[in-house]
Amino acid sequence: xxxxxxxxxxxxxxxxxxxxxxxxxxxxxxxxxxxxxxxxxxxxxxxxxxxxxxxxxxxxxxxxxxxxxxxxxxxxxxxxxxxxxxxxxxxxxxxxxxxxxxxxxxxxxxxxxxxxxxxxxxxxxxxxxxxxxxxxxxxxxxxxxxxxxxxxxxxxxxxxxxxxxxxxxxxxxxxxxxxxxxxxxxxxxxxxxxxxxxxxxxxxxxxxxxxxxxxxxxxxxxxxxxxxxxxxxxxxxxxxxxxxxxxxxxxxxxxxxxxxxxxxxxxxxxxxxxxxxxxxxxxxxxxxxxxxxxxxxxxxxxxxxxxxxxxxxxxxxxxxxxxxxxxxxxxxxxxxxxxxxxxxxxxxxxxxxxxxxxxxxxxxxxxxxxxxxxxxxxxxxxxxxxxxxxxxxxxxxxxxxxxxxxxxxxxxxxxxxxxxxxxxxxxxxxxxxxxxxxxxxxxxxxxxxxxxxxxxxxxxxxxxxxxxxxxxxxxxxxxxxxxxxxxxxxxxxxxxxxxxxxxxxxxxxxxxxxxxxxxxxxxxxxxxxxxxxxxxxxxxxxxxxxxxxxxxxxxxxxxxxxxxxxxxxxxxxxxxxxxxxxxxxxx
Numbered sequence: 014x015x016x017x018x019x020x021x022x023x024x025x026x027x028x029x030x031x032x033x034x035x036x037x038x039x040x041x042x043x044x045x046x047x048x049x050x051x052x053x054x055x056x057x058x059x060x061x062x063x064x065x066x067x068x069x070x071x072x073x074x075x076x077x078x079x080x081x082x083x084x085x086x087x088x089x090x091x092x093x094x095x096x097x098x099x100x101x102x103x104x105x106x107x108x109x110x111x112x113x114x115x116x117x118x119x120x121x122x123x124x125x126x127x128x129x130x131x132x133x134x135x136x137x138x139x140x141x142x143x144x145x146x147x148x149x150x151x152x153x154x155x156x157x158x159x160x161x162x163x164x165x166x167x168x169x170x171x172x173x174x175x176x177x178x179x180x181x182x183x184x185x186x187x188x189x190x191x192x193x194x195x196x197x198x199x200x201x202x203x204x205x206x207x208x209x210x211x212x213x214x215x216x217x218x219x220x221x222x223x224x225x226x227x228x229x230x231x232x233x234x235x236x237x238x239x240x241x242x243x244x245x246x247x248x249x250x251x252x253x254x255x256x257x258x259x260x261x262x263x264x265x266x267x268x269x270x271x272x273x274x275x276x277x278x279x280x281x282x283x284x285x286x287x288x289x290x291x292x293x294x295x296x297x298x299x300x301x302x303x304x305x306x307x308x309x310x311x312x313x314x315x316x317x318x319x320x321x322x323x324x325x326x327x328x329x330x331x332x333x334x335x336x337x338x339x340x341x342x343x344x345x346x347x348x349x350x351x352x353x354x355x356x357x358x359x360x361x362x363x364x365x366x367x368x369x370x371x372x373x374x375x376x377x378x379x380x381x382x383x384x385x386x387x388x389x390x391x392x393x394x395x396x397x398x399x400x401x402x403x404x405x406x407x408x409x410x411x412x413x414x415x416x417x418x419x420x421x422x423x424x425x426x427x428x429x430x431x432x433x434x435x436x437x438x439x440x441x442x443x444x445x446x447x448x449x450x451x452x453x454x455x456x457x458x459x460x461x462x463x464x465x466x467x468x469x470x471x472x473x474x475x476x477x478x479x480x481x482x483x484x485x486x487x488x489x490x491x492x493x494x495x496x497x498x499x500x501x502x503x504x505x506x507x508x509x510x511x512x513x514x515x516x517x518x519x520x521x522x523x524x525x526x527x528x529x530x531x532x533x534x535x536x537x538x539x540x541x542x543x544x545x546x547x548x549x550x551x552x553x554x555x556x557x558x559x560x561x562x563x564x565x566x567x568x569x570x571x572x573x574x575x576x577x578x579x580x581x582x583x584x585x586x587x588x589x590x591x592x593x594x595x596x597x598x599x600x
Contacts, residue, residue, distance in 0.1 A: 084152035092169035104153035104177035104189035118231040130224035138218040153177035199330035216317040239280040244296035245273040263301035360459030379475025386562035464553035482555030513542040
């Protein structure tokens, strides 16, 4: 291996380390562009501002009674997918939400909301004196729930409707009607307002999601990192993402124009609010994060007509962030999932499809990963066969290279010419060893994205100690935080590193050259595996399992297919060199 090859390996290592940050180059965020929609694509709607008439009497709201409302009543809505605690304060605000099909780190059902959640799906507007409506403190009437007591359960066995109505002190009549289904994550919400003319500062109201999501994953850092709040403005997706936000600094993004839907997500779960008929006229997104906490909210504004009555319908969902499910709603909700930039996205989506297809045949993601390693190896075999053959021939022609080095040691220019001529004659490519690694980079990063994104892999076991392929394969805890390694002892990265060393030895790395080159090459034999060990140590075990298996298949390919054939062909055309090589093996 010459100096150029060593430099190439170093460059490859740098590429691997910097790969997660490439999206900042290829997919930058233009904050100016997303703050304001172009008027040519936005639906402009006049929202007149009103002033109080001379005889207007300002309504009085008792702040003291907001937190102690004797008429407050919660009902627990239960269907096949979720359990939801719905409060009549605000006319149906969501206080708790559990998903039956998913568990937290303690084995309990995932609870998406924080314990203090109290104003999700609240309606908000301002009166002529710019007072906020504060509907979340007003108990709405729901005749269907009169026979139930606070905290009772309503089992959804068929399509079920609950209607909440109220006449707040400002005199605007409000009705919120929920429609639940027995086997769906989503539900319908109809909002009707009447008698609002001359009682609002502007003919608009907002539907809000205020309380974000609770942290549900054991890896809190990842759960916070992959948080996002989104709005589909016409055909453009605007977003705030935690991974691009500064810690401790809240960010708010306001956009005016056609608003098709709002969405908000954690690492594995997504919520959305989507008007069914009329579109929104404005959105407001907010996100803030800290080391171990996050907060986000979203609001969609709806314009009101001058008819003094309006009804809007919404589809609401709190769902697992599963690509197939989000895509089934037919409004591009799957765009909230990050599959990588333009270079990597085709790989990650294609690999995800392959993984889902194989899982349909063999319902064990560990086995699926093994099969994917085999499939990728078969696909790349024609491309890597020539490269590995060249690497082996490079090892076998080392005696001739040494002869040239000895003969032309005082003439570097001639030595280089003779060496390149020898490479051409022997059909050797000094840089051929870089190709297999370069081919693997987009596949590896595509898989990395899948394991950080696909909820299907959340908590997916393989066998023995590998109980969650989306997390490192911790066998036991060190009981302390060890630099570069963390708190857990992971086995798969160690096995992967050992196989990398074996593979490099089979490739002939370190063979021939001057003493100085030999030392450099020997160093590279350990530098690359060591670098990959620390890089992969905290990666999802499924990704490490894939790379480990791929390396094992590569060793078999080199040792029993390529090397044997190359040695046989080389010995036939170079009998003297062939005998020399064999005699070295005997020694």
